[in-house]
Amino acid sequence: MGLDIHGLKLLLLARRRGVRLGRVLTFGRIELALSPDRAAQMMRAEGIDLAHIQPLLTDPGPVWFAEPVFKSLGAAEVISLDASGYQNASVVHDMNQPIGPGMREQFDTVFDGGSIEHVFNFPVAIRNCMEFLKEGGSLFIHTAANNCMGHGFYQFSPELFYRVFSDANGFEVQRLILHGSGPYGSWYDVADPAKIRSRVELISFMPTQMLLHATRRRTVQIFSQTPQQSDYVEEWSKTGQPPSRAPLPAGDASPGFLRRNFPRVAGALQALRTAWRFYTTQSLLNRRFFTRSRD
Structure with a gap:
């Protein structure tokens, strides 16, 4: 560079x-x-x-x-x-x-x-x-x-x-x-x-x-x-509350009706939900992790 x-x-x-x-x-x-x-x-x-x-x-x-x-x-x-x-x-x-x-x-x-x-x-x-x-x-x-x-x-x-x-x-x-x-x-x-x-x-x-x-x-x-x-280090010390972590995407929560009758639609919706969770918790939108600089 x-x-x-x-x-x-x-x-x-x-x-x-x-x-x-x-x-x-x-x-x-x-x-x-x-x-x-x-x-x-x-x-x-x-x-x-x-x-x-x-x-x-x-x-x-x-x-x-x-x-x-x-x-x-x-x-x-x-x-x-x-x-x-x-x-x-x-x-x-x-x-x-x-x-x-x-x-x-x-x-x-x-x-x-x-x-x-x-x-x-x-x-x-x-x-x-x-x-x-x-x-x-x-x-x-x-x-x-x-x-x-x-x-x-x-x-x-x-x-x-x-x-x-x-x-x-x-x-x-x-x-x-x-x-x-x-x-x-x-x-x-x-x-x-x-x-x-x-x-x-x-x-x-x-x-x-x-x-x-x-x-x-x-x-x-x-x-x-x-x-x-x-x-x-915090986990090993066993003091205070356990550290939090960026949440992993949840399992398939598509309604049973969609899964049974429209499996492709249900799969697409689940993929979108997973992408959104990742994008909001593990992206630059997460203001707890990343603060936009004024410089």
Whole structure:
């Protein structure tokens, strides 16, 4: 994905809230996935000096790397890391392998524009991303959610990110956003399953992606306790009321007359009822799970 309109928008919103990029590490050599003119328009609206991206505005492309954009947003330095040197990344390192001590707590910002889903050893890769950061630093991830099967090794759930970027690991989720693929996909803030005591599930017609902004609040040993799915943790503890779950479609409730005399009609009605239940409980219409963003 690189740095597209959604990723840039998230960075601009973070900047508006006082986040300073400082020393930046990008996971992969980040390409612009929007035109330099559009990027300039978005930054100009925020009163940002465009001197750093002027060379991009006269570059015919078709490939533009995003370092000048990060510099325009206030980055003091931009270091890129990749498993290969094919795009001239600053550091060559396979994220399937742990990083060394010299790379830990060296960066104020880590930005992943769509690499994490392509790394087989996800627990090591995500821990690396977390360990790169200094205390107070920000991690931005833009990755695959629904209907992206085959794009990479994985597509991810909100539950995973909320459990990984938890206080137990010294992190806090600032925003977790779901949006439809493409530049005009609407944003939805995603609820933490542990807080609403329900699995946050989604069946969507179109591909969707997630944007994460998490901050490192304190330095602790990451994954000293293995993250567990929140509803199972609650069930195991046997305290309070059991967690609720998105209801499964009920069995065939067609009237007996229809089933006996018009079986095809009864089957069609049942299919419609099933689809409606799924659509209203496991779609973006579920406001308990997904809140339309005003940003």
